[in-house]
Amino acid sequence: MTERTNRRDFLGLGIAGLGTWMLGRGRTGLPGFGGEGPVGEKDRILVVLQMSGGNDGLNTVVPHRDPEYRKLRKVLGLPSKEIHDLGDGFGLHPALGGCAELVRGGRMAWIRGIGYPNPNRSHFKSMDIWHAADPTARDLRYGWLGRALDEIAAGTGPRADLGVNLAAKVPLAMNGRRSKPISFLNPETYRYRGTEKETRAFSEMVAAAKTAGNPILARLRRTAGEAVDTSAEIRKAVASYRTPVRYPQTPIGRSLRNVAALIGGGIGSRVFYTYHNGFDTHVNQPNRHGNLLRQLDQALTAFQKDLERNGAADRVVLFGFSEFGRRARENRSNGTDHGCAGTAFLLGTRVRGGLHGRYPSLTDLDKGDLRFTTDFRGVYATLCGDWLGLDSRKVLGGTFESLPLLG
Amino acid sequence: MKAMRGFSLVLGFLCLGGVLPALGVRQGGSSLAPLPKEEWTPAKARHLLLRAGFGGTAEEVMRLYRRGLEGAVSWIVDYEGRPAVVPECGILPMPLVRREVFARMSEEERRKLRNERRREDARRFRVVRSWWVDRMLRSRRPLEEKMTLFWHGHFTSSYRDVRNAWNMLQQNRTLREHATGNFREMLHAITRDPAMLEYLDNNRNRKGRPNENYAREVMELFTLGLGRYTEKDIKEAARAFTGYTFDRRRNVFVFNRRQHDDGMKTIFGKTGRFDGDDVCELLLEHPACAPWVAGKIFAFFGYENPEPDLLRELGETFRACDYEIKPLLRRIFLSRAFYSEKSVGTKVKSPIMLLVSTVKIFGMNPPPGALLVGLAGQLGQELMAPPNVKGWEGGLAWITTANLLARANACDVLLTADLGGGWKERIRRQARGRDRGFFRRAIASWDPGFSAAGLVLQAGGGSPERVLDGLSERILAVPLDRGARARLLRVLREAVGGEGPIEPGRLLHGEAERKLRELLHLLCSAPEFQLC
Numbered sequence: 018m019t020e021r022t023n024r025r026d027f028l029g030l031g032i033a034g035l036g037t038w039m040l041g042r043g044r045t046g047l048p049g050f051g052g053e054g055p056v057g058e059k060d061r062i063l064v065v066l067q068m069s070g071g072n073d074g075l076n077t078v079v080p081h082r083d084p085e086y087r088k089l090r091k092v093l094g095l096p097s098k099e100i101h102d103l104g105d106g107f108g109l110h111p112a113l114g115g116c117a118e119l120v121r122g123g124r125m126a127w128i129r130g131i132g133y134p135n136p137n138r139s140h141f142k143s144m145d146i147w148h149a150a151d152p153t154a155r156d157l158r159y160g161w162l163g164r165a166l167d168e169i170a171a172g173t174g175p176r177a178d179l180g181v182n183l184a185a186k187v188p189l190a191m192n193g194r195r196s197k198p199i200s201f202l203n204p205e206t207y208r209y210r211g212t213e214k215e216t217r218a219f220s221e222m223v224a225a226a227k228t229a230g231n232p233i234l235a236r237l238r239r240t241a242g243e244a245v246d247t248s249a250e251i252r253k254a255v256a257s258y259r260t261p262v263r264y265p266q267t268p269i270g271r272s273l274r275n276v277a278a279l280i281g282g283g284i285g286s287r288v289f290y291t292y293h294n295g296f297d298t299h300v301n302q303p304n305r306h307g308n309l310l311r312q313l314d315q316a317l318t319a320f321q322k323d324l325e326r327n328g329a330a331d332r333v334v335l336f337g338f339s340e341f342g343r344r345a346r347e348n349r350s351n352g353t354d355h356g357c358a359g360t361a362f363l364l365g366t367r368v369r370g371g372l373h374g375r376y377p378s379l380t381d382l383d384k385g386d387l388r389f390t391t392d393f394r395g396v397y398a399t400l401c402g403d404w405l406g407l408d409s410r411k412v413l414g415g416t417f418e419s420l421p422l423l424g
Numbered sequence: 425m426k427a428m429r430g431f432s433l434v435l436g437f438l439c440l441g442g443v444l445p446a447l448g449v450r451q452g453g454s455s456l457a458p459l460p461k462e463e464w465t466p467a468k469a470r471h472l473l474l475r476a477g478f479g480g481t482a483e484e485v486m487r488l489y490r491r492g493l494e495g496a497v498s499w500i501v502d503y504e505g506r507p508a509v510v511p512e513c514g515i516l517p518m519p520l521v522r523r524e525v526f527a528r529m530s531e532e533e534r535r536k537l538r539n540e541r542r543r544e545d546a547r548r549f550r551v552v553r554s555w556w557v558d559r560m561l562r563s564r565r566p567l568e569e570k571m572t573l574f575w576h577g578h579f580t581s582s583y584r585d586v587r588n589a590w591n592m593l594q595q596n597r598t599l600r601e602h603a604t605g606n607f608r609e610m611l612h613a614i615t616r617d618p619a620m621l622e623y624l625d626n627n628r629n630r631k632g633r634p635n636e637n638y639a640r641e642v643m644e645l646f647t648l649g650l651g652r653y654t655e656k657d658i659k660e661a662a663r664a665f666t667g668y669t670f671d672r673r674r675n676v677f678v679f680n681r682r683q684h685d686d687g688m689k690t691i692f693g694k695t696g697r698f699d700g701d702d703v704c705e706l707l708l709e710h711p712a713c714a715p716w717v718a719g720k721i722f723a724f725f726g727y728e729n730p731e732p733d734l735l736r737e738l739g740e741t742f743r744a745c746d747y748e749i750k751p752l753l754r755r756i757f758l759s760r761a762f763y764s765e766k767s768v769g770t771k772v773k774s775p776i777m778l779l780v781s782t783v784k785i786f787g788m789n790p791p792p793g794a795l796l797v798g799l800a801g802q803l804g805q806e807l808m809a810p811p812n813v814k815g816w817e818g819g820l821a822w823i824t825t826a827n828l829l830a831r832a833n834a835c836d837v838l839l840t841a842d843l844g845g846g847w848k849e850r851i852r853r854q855a856r857g858r859d860r861g862f863f864r865r866a867i868a869s870w871d872p873g874f875s876a877a878g879l880v881l882q883a884g885g886g887s888p889e890r891v892l893d894g895l896s897e898r899i900l901a902v903p904l905d906r907g908a909r910a911r912l913l914r915v916l917r918e919a920v921g922g923e924g925p926i927e928p929g930r931l932l933h934g935e936a937e938r939k940l941r942e943l944l945h946l947l948c949s950a951p952e953f954q955l956c
Contacts, residue, residue, distance in 0.1 A: 141584045155812075156812065157811050157812040158811065158812065158814075158817060186801075186802070186804070187804065187824065187826075187827075189811070197823075197824040197825070197827075198824065198826075199824065199825045199826045200824065200826040200827075201826060207826060207829065208829065209829055209832060209833070209949065210829075210832070210833040210836045211836065211942065211945065212942075215942050215945070215946070218911065218912075218914075218915055218942075218946055219832070219946060219949055221911050222907075222908045222911045222912060222946060222949075222950065223908075223951075225905070225907030225908050225910065225911050226905040226907050226908045226951070227905060227906070227907055231769070231770065231902065233770060233772065233819075233820065233955065234902065234951060234952065234955065236820055236823070237772075237823060237828070237951035237952075237954050237955070238905075238951045240823050240824070240825055240828055240951075241828050241951050243825045244825035244826070244828045244829050247825060248825075248829060299535075348535075349531060349532060350532065350535065
């Protein structure tokens with residue numbers, strides 16, 4: 018049904034919509050697809066996946082042969098025979114079978130013990146810290162991806178600095194000084210709300226306006242023009258995307274399908290932001306965590322398969338993170354409470370597959386929580402510097418050594 | 425007739441405009457010099473009502489205009505004579521859990537209780553925010569609410585850290601109580617405000633273990649501005665603020681003498697056994713304080729980065745009346761600078777301003793406050809949960825591509841909430857997940873009592889051109905672009921069935937009403953509408 022509405026609505030835009038779409042393409046001169054020639058840094062794309070709520074790292078990359086793990090997780094401990102073993106006594110959660118295959122195929126890296134100094138156990142504060150890339154969370158105006166997009170703006174094509182956020186609200190991470198992302202949960206709603214005729218009138222009203230002497234009004238007009246432009250473009254890219262790969266009908270499945278569609282449709286953006294929510298498993302963890310990881314597993318495998326099919330795989334890296342891991346010892350409600358160090362992952366053909374980062378000690382705990390062994394800003398530095406080809410010091414406001422995560 | 429008088433005044437203004445520069449009278453507006461009475465026009469009254477409040481209908485603008493410049497400013501500033509006509513917020517502090525009861529509980533029961541209390545507090549917080557927006561919509565003291573909003577962005581605290589709806593309400597009341605009172609008293613009051621003590625960690629500021637958070641922000645953001653003090657001043661002031669904390673069970677300020685550092689401190693070159701209130705006085709004596717705060721007030725109502733001369737005058741005015749806020753506001757609202765080209769129509773409406781002023785400009789019955797709280801959140805402004813201690817960045821930071829569309833769509837919600845059939849369906853489709861039920865309930869309970877046809881007829885009727893110009897003048901703070909105007913004229917002609925004067929008979933049927941609403945929605949979607 019949504020498919021049909023989409024198409025009808027797009028066609029409803031008629032000549033005006035098509036006009037802006039063509040105009041957009043002509044003006045930007047988007048690079049072609051199909052992976053001919055070497056992939057330059059300027060063609061590379063970063064997709065970020067936020068696992069909100071605090072993912073239980075200990076039950077994601079599981080030290081299943083460590084007797085300490087058995088002591089801490091008497092009820093929640095995952096049986097070794099169900100774990101997807103990756104050697105050295107570590108393995109992935111039973112629901113992550115697809116991911117285990119990706120690791121073995123050298124397409125997925127898991128980073129253990131990721132965190133930051135002076136950990137904060139509040140969801141909001143810790144999320145702010147990851148977004149701003151600043152453990153003091155003092156200045157929360159701009160985020161690391163927004164600053165990265167500001168840097169991108171200097172060089173490449175006009176759309177390269179346009180972040181795309183697949184949620185209603187703009188996350189701090191994507192907010193730059195100059196670069197502001199476009200945001201939508203559902204491409205269908207990233208649009209002017211009105212009948213087809215009204216939408217056309219809106220597009221034409223915006224297009225008819227001349228640039229004003231008033232600089233603020235001029236900027237408003239420019240932004241309105243871009244909104245009209247990208248709104249039609251994005252809906253077209255998604256509506257016309259055809260793939261034999263079956264994505265799961267879950268929010269994260271739909272989001273990643275949309276990202277693949279936008280990459281395939283040549284929208285030109287280099288940074289995408291997506292969400293997988295609900296990891297705050299204080300109670301009833303086995304079912305909830307299992308379901309969340311299963312959904313993640315299905316969506317990631319579909320996404321990777323799709324990119325490899327359509328030839329964009331070498332240009333894309335997906336980075337998944339959570340604001341913190343959970344308490345080492347399980348609570349008495351069949352769940353876990355807020356903790357510190359956790360796990361993150363990278364996905365893509367250019368990723369150096371395997372397990373990275375030293376695993377935190379299960380005996381030397383900080384108030385019952387795992388101590389971090391890898392500063393997340395090192396991963397950011399790798400993604401900004403080695404992957405996107407930016408000066409990571411400018412983005413992160415400090416020097417962080419990049420990690421050997423990319424091949 | 426009265427409109428004609430306004431018109432002739434405009435003509436008078438134009439004539440004077442040609443003479444005054446020749447006489448050497450400064451026209452640029454970079455001074456607090458008063459606006460000559462004869463330059464008072466309905467357009468300036470509209471600007472005053474929009475900036476000092478949340479705007480109003482054409483009728484309300486004309487009523488304000490007829491008071492004359494000084495009368496209008498008095499009506500805005502001296503609001504104490506009028507009741508606010510909004511009942512007090514009904515929530516109470518969370519009931520206490522007796523310590524013995526808590527002690528007897530199992531860990532499981534405690535966790536459950538904590539979760540229940542957190543949920544209940546979040547519910548109360550929703551009530552508090554809705555109540556505040558309700559005040560913005562209904563209060564007959566628009567400046568009181570606008571200043572409360574300003575102070576909320578200045579003396580900011582966030583529910584995310586405070587996690588106590590009652591204390592957020594107390595802070596809001598404190599900001600309102602002193603909104604146009606005395607800055608000195610306000611600074612002392614906010615220094616003792618439980619929400620602020622929590623938000624900036626002064627409740628953790630103890631003798632021997634100082635926490636500098638409040639000391640730093642009170643200087644950097646609340647009184648002096650960056651670079652007017654040393655790190656040493658902050659360290660010493662932090663010691664003076666030790667022991668300023670609050671009772672978590674009663675939610676009231678307490679001075680904990682045992683945690684207070686009673687030693688000698690040196691701040692701004694002065695030495696003594698200062699406590700927190702002494703620091704407030706030292707800040708108020710500091711030469712940077714009055715210009716910093718007065719400049720921020722001017723930037724909120726007038727324009728950003730006021731000229732150095734103007735800033736100096738603002739500071740002198742504020743200092744001369746010993747930090748009384750009202751005389752400063754009066755001077756700003758009477759000044760030529762406030763009505764200058766640099767000021768009129770140059771500010772981007774904040775989301776809450778956009779929504780409240782849309783309701784007011786169209787003269788709709790106030791919607792439930794919760795609806796606007798939710799919509800403002802979608803547009804990036806969570807009231808009582810700003811992004812950081814600096815409050816909202818404001819200006820063009822509000823504007824993104826998605827945000828512009830979302831702003832237009834939010835106005836569509838307001839403009840079409842009462843239309844049946846497919847329109848309501850559209851609203852439902854727009855809202856997703858948890859929002860869906862919330863929007864449905866909020867919209868179902870609201871009758872805007874608004875007629876687009878009525879608005880068109882009030883705009884004077886006549887040819888489509890005249891009607892559109894009349895509407896634009898009432899709705900927009902800056903003139904509508906000519907190209908956009910031509911496109912909208914097509915929409916209007918279609919709505920009223922062609923050329924010729926627009927008469928009531930052509931408007932008063934459902935189809936015309938719907939098409940006129942589409943026209944208004946387009947006007948509200950224009951870049952011009954984002955400005956105030």
